[in-house]
Amino acid sequence: MTDRKLLRFGIIIVLVFLFLSLLLMKSLSVSEPLFLKSYRELIIYEDSNYTDYQNAIELEYITNFTDTYNSIESVLLVDDTNKYYETHLQVHDDLSEKHSIYKTKKYSLFLKDLDIFKESDKITFNQAVIYFFNGQKIYADIGSTTFLNDIYAHSEYLEFSKSESGSNKLGYNTSVVLKDINKLTTLSSVLDNFSLPLNITVNNLNYFDKNELDLNEGDKLHIKYELSDDIDIETRLSNYEILMLGQFIDKDKEVNVSTSLIQFRREALSTKNIYKLIKARGASK
């Protein structure tokens, strides 16, 4: 009776459009979970009775939001000498984020054998072997997490007072100096590897050479990282939590002090950024 042509034509257009959309979605999907990198330096607390460490290793990956059965079953961590370590897993469902056709999932890893920290002052994990419930096995470069013995952890010299992420491309920290310090350097090689510009001010005065830095009691030390636009997407989407090392000379004896310094949040994840990362790694289907 009425516009059957309109209905028929309309339904055909709808089906073609949805089919093309499905093809587009398939072509934008990731072929396998994509692990984000993080660079962290964590302090091991140790005394005669127990060994503990400040934080777990974080594992975050991007997958397709349609992937239902790709939860992680177990993870082995690999250190820089190629030794494998078993872990306990803790999933953070509440931290799972959806970004259009992608989603991110977050896990915390706890090492099963804590005795390893009694044998070494410094252990760096930079690879992981991930086993999924669907039988998939992935070797992932997870950045690097370095556990450091507590020889540096004397916070009476620098008081950690404030740590914030200013914006997507900005991380800064303000500390108050409690004892004189003659030199400031980084424990991390992350800054050098990625040429992240480091801006240091003491009492609002700029310092360009951190090795020549003299800090007096009561000084306010402000350290800021800024990501420039020419830094690649891989670096921009990495997480940083880096310790800064302060050194001072007391009665001709050099002593190291540190403060847990900067949590440098990566650029916020967005669908566009995720797609750029997928493209950069050549991980699309």
Next chain:
Amino acid sequence: MSKGYKFIIGGIILTMIDFSLGAINILPNYLGYLIIFVGLESLFEYSQFERFKQLKQFCLFLIGLSFITEIGGFLGLFNNYFLFFIISMTNTILKFIFLFNLADYSIEYLSSVTDNHTNVKEYVGKLKIFTIFGLVGITSIGFSLIFNLSFLSFIVIFILLANDIYLITIINSLKNDFVLIEK
């Protein structure tokens, strides 16, 4: 005719509402289609209009499909997203075609029993609006499901609900016209 259309309107409203207690859907779509089927039965008995008989068969198919969908959902058979997408879209598109046919055949029957062609033309125009909005709504809901766009889904669900309500008003007017003709 009036009784039949009352059942049909009630059935359409039921297909629009979803209410679940835990994993169990208290108001499944097949219940709505079942009521529509009863209404169509009544329309066919009264009018003996062949198109209503075709619609009954279509309605039976929808009852079966939505029953299978409901059971499959309950048993967790559609955990695969693509399967879920195809089933959802099939149900939505078939429901849309069914409602279009329901209104279209009713208008056709009205034109066969009345000389008031202006009235019939008005209904044809209204059905065209329903068709266009329905097509836009279905395209958008499909797009938002594919690309997981929750905000778009939220808006489109309201558009589709409004469109169904619009169709109910068309059917209700048709019912009133048939009552007048019967008198």
